[in-house]
Amino acid sequence: MSTQYTELQLDALRELANIGSGTASTALSGMLGRSVDISVPNAQALPFADAVDATGDAESEMTGIVLGIQGDMGGTVLLLIAPSDADAICRMLGLEPGDEYAVSALGEIGNIVGASYINALASMTGMELEPTPPATATDMLGSIVTSVLATAALTGDVALLLDSNLVVEGEDCSISFLLVPDQGGVDELLSRLGLS
Amino acid sequence: MAAAETMVRMGELAVSRVPGHVLVSLGLGSCIGLALIDRKMGIAGLAHIVLPQSQGHAHENPRKFADLAVPEMLAELEQIGARRIRLEAVLVGGASMFAVSSAGLEVGQRNEAAVRELLLKERIPVVAAATGGSKGRTVRVDVARSAVTVREAGGKHTELLLGGGMMAVAA
Secondary structure (H helix, E strand, O other), X not given: OOOOOOHHHHHHHHHHHHHHHHHHHHHHXXXXXXXXXXXXXXXXXXXXXXXXXXHOOOOOEEEEEEEEEEEOOOEEEEEEEOHHHHHHHHHHOOOOOOOHHHHHHHHHHHHHHHHHHHHHHHHHHOOOEEEOOOEEEEEEHHHHXXXXXXXXXXXXXXXXXXXXXXXXXXXXXXXEEEEEEOHXXXXXXXXXXXXX | OOOOEEEOOOOOEEEEOOOOOEEEEEEEOOOEEEEEEEOOOOXXXXXXXXXXXXXXXXXXXXXXXXXXXXXHHHHHHHHOOOOHHHOEEEEEEOOOOOOOOOHHHOHHHHHXXXXXXXXXXXXXXXXXXXXXXXXXXXXXXXXXXXXEEEEEOOOOEEEEEOOOOOEOOOO
């Protein structure tokens, strides 16, 4: 098993993403004091260039918060927030968008949401997974996504994208979520699910 | 900008001698956009390099690695009439998008170093560069004009290599 996944495997990964983002939405909801819905997650195994295209317009401005995953499965979790949505989240927290507290608050949101996603994955699969501290960048979407994928590019040509959306109720505001396991990480994930 | 833009996406490369053609890599982060240009012939190539070394990984797509992409691009350029001795290089990208993070994300600097070393070995001069830092960049290579422009997020296009023999070095 190297680059191609069966429908059954993708279904299982989608379900993992679903539960992971469900846990993450609860964490976000607690922080914002609003209810947060999740979209049906997507699981796609795509060649890198197509994976980048699948995330959206490469030149659009986006805030990305990245957390590494260490332990039984290597990988990266990337949260993407459009600038207007990032501003909306800051206002919900009572912060002025753009000031230094707002930037660190966004990083902290990413940290808590991303870490709860990773913890959910860990408890579902029985793996030891540790999130690394978050790093934040606001820049072109393409430059953020390619830089994250580059870390997975050495050992494979296909990126597994597990993405879902967290939508804050009553606000036109969402966070999308990308889990990019390293090549060996996907195999590990599938074998824990009994689907390797 | 000319209408005929060819997207050179992550791990891809393209060469052209068609007047009006523009080779484009959108949103380079830690990746390097390497443009090689033969002004006399109006030939240019652009590679969107992801990692410095293949380290023996034999993959479907060798073009994502600097050590395999550069020889491949040289061969393709020569095939359409470029001369190696006339080639000039322009480098764009190699940023560290996420400043405070694990060592694994310092790929940008390693990419640039690897590409520069390969070019030195081939005796191809780097005539302009916009590399490093923490901002993403888009690069456009106008084939017939031998012109290279770069743009950062929210910014304007800046001429990095002017068509017609003049040079400007940024960053």
